[in-house]
Amino acid sequence: ALEERLRSRFAQGLVVELHSPDRAMRRALHAQALAGTTPGVSGDVLDLLADRPARSAADVVAAATRLREAAARTGTSITPGFVAVELDGASSRRGGSTHLMADPERFVQRWADFANRLMEDDA
Secondary structure, three states: OOOHHHHHHHHHOOOOOOOOOOHHHHHHHHHHHOOOOOOOOOHHHHHHHHOOOOOOHHHHHHHHHHHHHHHHHHOOOOOHHHHHHHHHOOOOOOOOOOOHHHOHHHHHHHOOOOOOOOOOOOO
């Protein structure tokens, strides 16, 4: 049901190797994704974000979107400290507790056990 032009392109078997975005690409993607943020994002924050490893461009854009939405929701600007709290789960300004996902053991311990049984029980 494909058009002939598409069928011929798929039949040629074009192979493309995809790599993780390098630092310059990550910085450019963050700058573009955070361009409409008010107040603007400083170069220091963009450098900090560019230093964070990412598997794909989609991961970079997702992190930038998360920051933009969190900043809009809380009414704060995106600073290095804000990045640490939102993306790394660093100690929060609300009482100094660490983000639940930062510690996998703590996450499992606090997970609701609706069946009232131990994790080791398989029955």
